[in-house]
Amino acid sequence: MQGSDTCIFVPPVTSAPSSSYVLIEFQSRDSSVGPRDGNSGGTLDFQLNEEQLQLKKSVREFAEREIKPHVMEWDEAGEFPLATIKELGKLGLMGTIFPQEYGGAGMGYVEYVTAVEELSRVDGSVGIIVAAHTSLCTNHIFLAGNEAQKQKYVSKLATGEFIGAWGLTEPSSGSDAGSARMTAVRRGKNWVLNGTKTFCTNGHYADVIVVLAVTDRTAHTHGISAFIVEKDTKGFRPGKKENKLGLRASDTAELIFEDCVIPAENLLGAEGQGFPDSMRILDGGRISIAALSLGMAEGAYEAALKYSKQRRQFGKAISDFQAIQWKLADMATEIDAAMLLTMRAASMKDAGLKTTQESSMAKLYASEVAVKCANEGVQIHGGYGFIKDYPAEKFYRDVKLCTIGEGTSEIQRLVIARQLLRD
Numbered sequence: 236m237q238g239s240d241t242c243i244f245v246p247p248v249t250s251a252p253s254s255s256y257v258l259i260e261f262q263s264r265d266s267s268v269g270p271r272d273g274n275s276g277g278t279l280d281f282q283l284n285e286e287q288l289q290l291k292k293s294v295r296e297f298a299e300r301e302i303k304p305h306v307m308e309w310d311e312a313g314e315f316p317l318a319t320i321k322e323l324g325k326l327g328l329m330g331t332i333f334p335q336e337y338g339g340a341g342m343g344y345v346e347y348v349t350a351v352e353e354l355s356r357v358d359g360s361v362g363i364i365v366a367a368h369t370s371l372c373t374n375h376i377f378l379a380g381n382e383a384q385k386q387k388y389v390s391k392l393a394t395g396e397f398i399g400a401w402g403l404t405e406p407s408s409g410s411d412a413g414s415a416r417m418t419a420v421r422r423g424k425n426w427v428l429n430g431t432k433t434f435c436t437n438g439h440y441a442d443v444i445v446v447l448a449v450t451d452r453t454a455h456t457h458g459i460s461a462f463i464v465e466k467d468t469k470g471f472r473p474g475k476k477e478n479k480l481g482l483r484a485s486d487t488a489e490l491i492f493e494d495c496v497i498p499a500e501n502l503l504g505a506e507g508q509g510f511p512d513s514m515r516i517l518d519g520g521r522i523s524i525a526a527l528s529l530g531m532a533e534g535a536y537e538a539a540l541k542y543s544k545q546r547r548q549f550g551k552a553i554s555d556f557q558a559i560q561w562k563l564a565d566m567a568t569e570i571d572a573a574m575l576l577t578m579r580a581a582s583m584k585d586a587g588l589k590t591t592q593e594s595s596m597a598k599l600y601a602s603e604v605a606v607k608c609a610n611e612g613v614q615i616h617g618g619y620g621f622i623k624d625y626p627a628e629k630f631y632r633d634v635k636l637c638t639i640g641e642g643t644s645e646i647q648r649l650v651i652a653r654q655l656l657r658d
């Protein structure tokens with residue numbers, strides 16, 4: 236195709252810290268001129284390297300062995316899988332993207348996506364717990380924190396010793412997060428927090444919470460600052476535990492701050508920079524929701540594929556019917572496309588590039604695909620898709636969060652359009 240946009244992913248040199256998917260080129264190229272010097276003429280290498288494949292295999296084995304047998308029991312009871320999360324910490328999976336000097340695994344977003352995808356393929360609840368902990372709470376402290384804050388908090392969060400949560404959403408401000416009402420007032424050497432956050436993942440189990448509050452009402456989004464709150468701080472308490480449609484083993488909490496006094500040094504980042512920093516954090520967070528979506532879409536697809544070969548009607552397997560084959564073909568194709576968008580965003584992040592548009596595209600597309608796959612998964616199972624003996628039903632419930640959390644599909648389209656219309 237003449238003048239098409241070409242992106243080339245190549246394995247890194249051996250000294251590269253993390254990803255094999257390094258985006259080295261994204262430019263218009265005229266294919267009629269043939270291969271350029273020193274490369275194969277635009278070959279795309281989409282393969283995970285050996286270490287990444289090993290990571291994928293290990294996480295899959297862990298998820299099949301330690302998570303799968305308990306999934307429905309946790310779901311029915313709304314039970315937070317604390318012991319399993321601590322095990323993930325020991326495996327380095329609660330700090331995949333952070334340097335080893337801060338207790339992390341020293342890997343990148345490609346590895347992080349791979350891990351969240353594999354966990355979510357078995358249980359989206361575990362996927363979202365890891366995602367909120369890693370790319371929202373810990374990453375906010377890692378990116379905006381000073382050295383003392385990183386040493387004090389990231390080193391414990393990245394190992395899973397601490398569990399983290401991130402509170403931006405309030406009862407009256409969700410998509411319009413800039414209209415937050417929670418306040419932080421400076422009083423001597425302290426900040427005093429007052430307000431309520433809602434829908435906070437991990438809220439009841441978090442040792443550390445990053446919370447956004449208004450420090451200067453007149454400055455609108457430049458008057459919102461981020462703070463680190465430790466769980467036992469006087470004046471802070473988790474409130475209502477949400478009773479949810481899906482992802483029921485993950486914890487979704489109200490957070491209540493009543494004259495909650497925290498030391499001045501718990502201001503995270505510059506005063507007034509909390510909101511712009513949060514948007515930067517969400518660029519990474521949205522990649523993790525894309526990975527969560529991808530994993531659940533794969534789980535739903537694999538269950539449907541397996542069932543379609545076993546279930547017989549009219550004297551043959553239902554996979555022999557073209558109507559079922561087309562559903563499976565569409566699911567597999569769209570999952571592949573979602574994976575490519577997600578890995579592109581992850582590899583760009585690892586290459587240090589800005590990913591606002593690519594993260595939103597990955598999150599938007601992967602989440603919509605996941606909802607569609609889970610829906611078709613139930614349809615392929617027929618009546619058995621509606622009952623809890625088969626996994627289709629749970630994927631159908633769990634996956635809907637993906638088009639809502641960390642910005643709804645409508646907000647992702649706004650973000651993408653804003654980027655497209657920028658210049």
Ligand SMILES: Cc1cc2nc3c(=O)[nH]c(=O)nc-3n(C[C@H](O)[C@H](O)[C@H](O)COP(=O)(O)OP(=O)(O)OC[C@H]3O[C@@H](n4cnc5c(N)ncnc54)[C@H](O)[C@@H]3O)c2cc1C
Pocket residue numbers: 367401402403404408409410411433434435436437479482487636639640641642643644645646
């Ligand atoms: C299980 C779960 C876990 C969550 N975890 C966290 C967390 O850890 N931390 C956190 O801070 N938040 C968390 N959230 C909150 C989540 O990010 C918000 O629910 C989400 O951003 C949407 O906000 P809202 O629910 O207030 O919906 P609203 O903003 O009220 O939106 C309602 C509808 O209006 C649409 N809409 C709003 N504005 C526009 C617009 N400008 N144009 C077009 N349509 C629009 C939306 O797309 C949606 O369809 C979580 C939510 C859930 C359900």
